[in-house]
Amino acid sequence: MAVAELSCTETATCFRPSQLSLSSSSSSSRFSHHFRRSFRPLPRTRNPTISCSVTSDKVQTPTSVQAETPKGKTECYGVFCLTYDLKAEEETKSWKKLINIAVSGAAGMISNHLLFKIASGEVFGPDQPVALKLLGSERSVQALEGVAMELEDSLFPLLREVSIGTNPYDVFQDAEWALLIGAKPRGPGMERADLLDINGQIFAEQGKALNASASPNVKVIVVGNPCNTNALICMKNAPNIPAKNFHALTRLDENRAKCQLALKAGVFYDQVSNMTIWGNHSTTQVPDFLNARIKGLPVKEVIKDHKWLEEEFTEKVQKRGGALIQKWGRSSAASTAVSIVDAIKSLIIPTPEGDWFSSGVYTNGNPYGIAEDIVFSMPCRSKGDGDYELVKEVIFDDYLLKRIKKTEAELLAEKRCVAHLTGEGIGFCDLPEDTMLPGEM
Amino acid sequence: MAVAELSCTETATCFRPSQLSLSSSSSSSRFSHHFRRSFRPLPRTRNPTISCSVTSDKVQTPTSVQAETPKGKTECYGVFCLTYDLKAEEETKSWKKLINIAVSGAAGMISNHLLFKIASGEVFGPDQPVALKLLGSERSVQALEGVAMELEDSLFPLLREVSIGTNPYDVFQDAEWALLIGAKPRGPGMERADLLDINGQIFAEQGKALNASASPNVKVIVVGNPCNTNALICMKNAPNIPAKNFHALTRLDENRAKCQLALKAGVFYDQVSNMTIWGNHSTTQVPDFLNARIKGLPVKEVIKDHKWLEEEFTEKVQKRGGALIQKWGRSSAASTAVSIVDAIKSLIIPTPEGDWFSSGVYTNGNPYGIAEDIVFSMPCRSKGDGDYELVKEVIFDDYLLKRIKKTEAELLAEKRCVAHLTGEGIGFCDLPEDTMLPGEM
Numbered sequence: 001m002a003v004a005e006l007s008c009t010e011t012a013t014c015f016r017p018s019q020l021s022l023s024s025s026s027s028s029s030r031f032s033h034h035f036r037r038s039f040r041p042l043p044r045t046r047n048p049t050i051s052c053s054v055t056s057d058k059v060q061t062p063t064s065v066q067a068e069t070p071k072g073k074t075e076c077y078g079v080f081c082l083t084y085d086l087k088a089e090e091e092t093k094s095w096k097k098l099i100n101i102a103v104s105g106a107a108g109m110i111s112n113h114l115l116f117k118i119a120s121g122e123v124f125g126p127d128q129p130v131a132l133k134l135l136g137s138e139r140s141v142q143a144l145e146g147v148a149m150e151l152e153d154s155l156f157p158l159l160r161e162v163s164i165g166t167n168p169y170d171v172f173q174d175a176e177w178a179l180l181i182g183a184k185p186r187g188p189g190m191e192r193a194d195l196l197d198i199n200g201q202i203f204a205e206q207g208k209a210l211n212a213s214a215s216p217n218v219k220v221i222v223v224g225n226p227c228n229t230n231a232l233i234c235m236k237n238a239p240n241i242p243a244k245n246f247h248a249l250t251r252l253d254e255n256r257a258k259c260q261l262a263l264k265a266g267v268f269y270d271q272v273s274n275m276t277i278w279g280n281h282s283t284t285q286v287p288d289f290l291n292a293r294i295k296g297l298p299v300k301e302v303i304k305d306h307k308w309l310e311e312e313f314t315e316k317v318q319k320r321g322g323a324l325i326q327k328w329g330r331s332s333a334a335s336t337a338v339s340i341v342d343a344i345k346s347l348i349i350p351t352p353e354g355d356w357f358s359s360g361v362y363t364n365g366n367p368y369g370i371a372e373d374i375v376f377s378m379p380c381r382s383k384g385d386g387d388y389e390l391v392k393e394v395i396f397d398d399y400l401l402k403r404i405k406k407t408e409a410e411l412l413a414e415k416r417c418v419a420h421l422t423g424e425g426i427g428f429c430d431l432p433e434d435t436m437l438p439g440e441m
Numbered sequence: 442m443a444v445a446e447l448s449c450t451e452t453a454t455c456f457r458p459s460q461l462s463l464s465s466s467s468s469s470s471r472f473s474h475h476f477r478r479s480f481r482p483l484p485r486t487r488n489p490t491i492s493c494s495v496t497s498d499k500v501q502t503p504t505s506v507q508a509e510t511p512k513g514k515t516e517c518y519g520v521f522c523l524t525y526d527l528k529a530e531e532e533t534k535s536w537k538k539l540i541n542i543a544v545s546g547a548a549g550m551i552s553n554h555l556l557f558k559i560a561s562g563e564v565f566g567p568d569q570p571v572a573l574k575l576l577g578s579e580r581s582v583q584a585l586e587g588v589a590m591e592l593e594d595s596l597f598p599l600l601r602e603v604s605i606g607t608n609p610y611d612v613f614q615d616a617e618w619a620l621l622i623g624a625k626p627r628g629p630g631m632e633r634a635d636l637l638d639i640n641g642q643i644f645a646e647q648g649k650a651l652n653a654s655a656s657p658n659v660k661v662i663v664v665g666n667p668c669n670t671n672a673l674i675c676m677k678n679a680p681n682i683p684a685k686n687f688h689a690l691t692r693l694d695e696n697r698a699k700c701q702l703a704l705k706a707g708v709f710y711d712q713v714s715n716m717t718i719w720g721n722h723s724t725t726q727v728p729d730f731l732n733a734r735i736k737g738l739p740v741k742e743v744i745k746d747h748k749w750l751e752e753e754f755t756e757k758v759q760k761r762g763g764a765l766i767q768k769w770g771r772s773s774a775a776s777t778a779v780s781i782v783d784a785i786k787s788l789i790i791p792t793p794e795g796d797w798f799s800s801g802v803y804t805n806g807n808p809y810g811i812a813e814d815i816v817f818s819m820p821c822r823s824k825g826d827g828d829y830e831l832v833k834e835v836i837f838d839d840y841l842l843k844r845i846k847k848t849e850a851e852l853l854a855e856k857r858c859v860a861h862l863t864g865e866g867i868g869f870c871d872l873p874e875d876t877m878l879p880g881e882m
Contacts, residue, residue, distance in 0.1 A: 150765065
C-alpha cells in the first residue's frame with residue numbers, strides 16, 4: 001500500500017485522469033510486466049461530484065445523489081410529443097403497456113443499428129409499444145435529433161415516444177431497460193488505466209442517475225468498454241437497484257466463439273450450443289470449449305484437433321474484432337447491435353431446454369469459486385422474466401481453471417484500479433499488460 | 442437535333458462521361474434555365490462494352506449479352522460455404538424454399554442496415570431462409586468480406602448462404618430479388634447529366650446481367666440515384682424480365698410525407714393512409730395531399746391550412762434529406778433501409794383494404810394519362826404475390842395535374858439524356874435546373 005499512501009492525503013481524495021502519473025516503483029522487478037499507477041489528489045472544488053474518502057478503514061458505498069438540475073422529462077421529439085390513448089384504437093388496444101428503454105451513446109454507430117431494431121418490434125415483440133430515451137453528449141445533440149428524425153421517417157407503429165437529452169438523470173427517468181453503449185474510446189497514448197478511470201467516471205455518474213431516476217427494477221446492459229468494470233462501477237453507484245440487474249455484454253464474444261467452432265467443425269452455427277464466455281470482455285476472456293456442444297455432443301468429441309482448440313480457438317475469438325477492423329475499416333457496429341438484441345432476448349424469452357447463454361454478471365454467491373464482488377461473464381439461464389440464474393451443470397479441467405484464474409486476476413486488478421469510483425478506497429492501478437480488445441468501444 | 446449531329450459521327454457513338462462537354466448553344470435564350478448537353482464519340486476500342494448505333498433510324502433495344510468471364514458461383518463466405526439439407530432438421534423442415542437476394546452497393550451504409558434486416562427474418566418472415574449475394578466494386582472487396590464476417594458473427598438461423606463478388610453476371614445468378622443500391626455519388630463539379638450517364642452505364646450493365654443471370658421473374662428495386670431513370674435503363678437492358686418487375690424507390694418520400702402530414706395534423710403517423718408520391722424521386726416529386734387520408738378523412742378536411750399544404754408541405758418532404766444531413770452529418774442510411782424493407786413487404790404482403798403504397802413503376806398502360814414508357818411513381822396495390830396493380834380510384838385537380846406534368850417533363854428529359862443507354866438513339870441532355878435530392882445516394 002506504499003503507493004497509495006504516497007499519493008493520497010488523509011483529507012481529499014478526488015481524482016482527475018489528467019493528473020494520473022506512473023508510480024515511481026513501476027520499474028521494479030516485481031512489476032516488470034505491469035503498469036502500476038495511482039492517483040494524486042485534486043482540490044475538492046475542482047471536481048465536486050466524485051467523492052471518495054480514506055478517513056476510515058471502512059469505506060462507504062456511495063449513496064445516491066439527486067440531480068443538480070431539476071428532474072424533469074427529457075425533450076420529446078416531433079411526432080413523438082403527441083399524447084394518445086393506445087387503448088382507444090382497435091389495432092392497439094390489445095398491446096402491452098409501453099416500456100421505457102434508455103440508450104446511452106445514442107448517436108453512435110452501434111445505437112444507430114440497435115435503436116431501429118428496438119423500434120421495429122424485433123426485440124420486444126409485435127405487441128410491445130416502446131419509448132426510446134436517447135442519451136448523448138452535448139456535442140452530439142444535433143446528431144441525436146438526426147436519429148430522432150430518421151426514427152420519425154421510419155413510421156414504426158410500435159415506437160410511441162422518443163426523447164433526447166444529455167442529462168442522465170432526466171433521460172433515465174422511469175427506464176425499465178438501460179442500454180449503456182456510450183463510452184470514451186481510447187485516445188492516442190492513453191493507457192488502460194486512464195481509460196478505466198475516464199469511463200469509470202461516466203459509469204459512476206450513470207449509476208447514480210439510474211439509482212435516482214430509473215425504474216427500481218431496471219435491467220442494465222453495459223456495452224461501453226471496459227464493460228465488466230464499468231458495470232461494476234455502475235452497480236456500486238446504484239445501491240437501490242438489485243445487483244443482479246447489471247450485465248456486461250459478452251454476447252458478441254459468445255456469438256463469435258460459436259461461429260468459430262462451427263467453422264472448424266464444418267457445421268452450421270445453429271448446431272453449436274452451451275457456449276460460455278468466462279470472465280472479462282478483454283483478451284483474457286475464456287471461450288469455454290470444454291462445456292460447449294456441437295450437435296449435442298461435447299466439442300472435443302467433434303473437433304478432434306485439440307491443439308487447435310487449446311492454442312488457436314481462443315485467439316480467433318479474441319482477434320475477430322481486430323480482423324474485422326482491418327477488413328472493414330471500422331469496428332463492428334451491426335453485429336454488436338445484434339448481440340445486444342440477443343442479450344435482451346435471452347432475458348425476456350425462456351432459455352431453450354438444456355442450453356444457456358453468457359453474460360457478465362455479479363459474482364456474489366457464484367457456485368464456481370470465482371472471486372466474489374466482481375462482474376464476471378458466466379453461463380446463465382432465464383425463465384424469460386428478465387431475471388437469470390447461474391448454470392450449475394458445468395465441468396472444469398486444469399486448462400479451463402488456469403485461464404479463468406487469469407481473467408479473474410485481471411478483473412480484480414481492474415477493480416482495485418477503480419476503487420475510488422466504487423467507494424472502496426483509493427484507486428490503485430497495477431494492471432497486467434494491456435488486454436483491451438482492439439477497436440471495440 | 443443540331444447538337445446531336447454536332448457531336449456524333451455516323452459510325453461510332455460510344456460515350457465516356459469524362460468527355461462530356463456543354464453544347465455551344467447552352468447559353469441561348471431558349472435554354473437559359475437548362476443544361477443542354479450531348480456526347481462526343483469515343484473510339485470503339487476504348488469502351489467496348491457500351492454500344493449504341495445511329496446507322497439506322499430505328500434504334501434497336503440492346504440485347505442481352507453474355508458475361509465475358511465464365512459464369513459461375515460467386516465466392517461463398519466462411520461458414521456459409523457449407524452445404525446442408527434444411528429438410529433433414531426438425532426445426533427447419535417446415536421452412537420455405539431458400540430465396541436468393543442480390544444486393545448491390547453491399548459495402549455501403551444503406552446495405553449495412555438492410556442486409557441485417559433481411560438476414561434476421563424481419564423482411565421475408567420467420568420461415569423463409571435466405572441467401573444473400575453481395576455485389577461490390579473491386580475497391581470494396583475487403584469491406585464486403587467484413588460485412589460477411591459480421592453476418593457470420595450474428596448467427597442468424599435463416600441466413601443460409603452469403604456470397605460476395607464484383608461481377609454482376611455472377612452475383613445475380615438465380616436472384617429472385619435484386620436490390621440495386623450501389624451508385625456513384627456526385628463528385629465535385631459534376632452536373633446531373635454526368636451523373637445520369639455514369640450511373641446509367643452501371644445500371645445498363647446490371648440490367649444486362651440480370652437478364653442473363655437472374656431468375657426470369659426477378660423483382661428489382663432500384664435505390665441508387667437517379668433511381669427512376671436508372672430503373673428505366675436497367676429494365677430496357679433486361680428485355681426478358683417483365684417490365685412490371687422494376688421499381689424505383691420512392692417509399693422513403695412516401696414515409697416522410699406521411700410523417701409531415703401527421704405532424705401538421707397532430708396525429709400519430711399510423712393515422713395517415715393513401716399517400717401517393719407521383720413522379721420522380723427528385724425535387725419535382727409530388728406528394729399527393731389530395732388523395733391522402735388522415736383517420737380515413739381527406740387531408741384537406743383535417744388540415745384546414747391549405748396554404749401550408751400547397752406551399753410548404755411538398756418542400757418539407759423534399760428537403761427532409763438535406764435537413765437530416767445538416768443534423769446528422771451524413772445522409773439517411775437507416776431510414777432508407779427501413780423504406781426498402783417497406784417496399785419489399787408491400788409486394789409480398791397483401792395491401793390493407795382501402796389503402797395503397799407508392800412505387801416508381803413502368804407507366805405503360807397507366808390509367809392517369811401519364812406519358813408512356815417512363816418509370817414514374819404511382820399508387821399501387823398488391824395481393825402479396827410480388828406483383829402489383831395501379832390504383833384507379835384517385836382524383837386529380839388542376840394543382841395536382843400541373844405538378845404531375847412538371848415531374849413528367851423532367852423524367853422525359855432524363856430519358857432523352859440516356860437514350861444511348863436504353864437503345865433509343867443518341868443521348869441528348871436538355872435538363873431543367875438541377876433537381877437531385879441532396880445527399881441521397
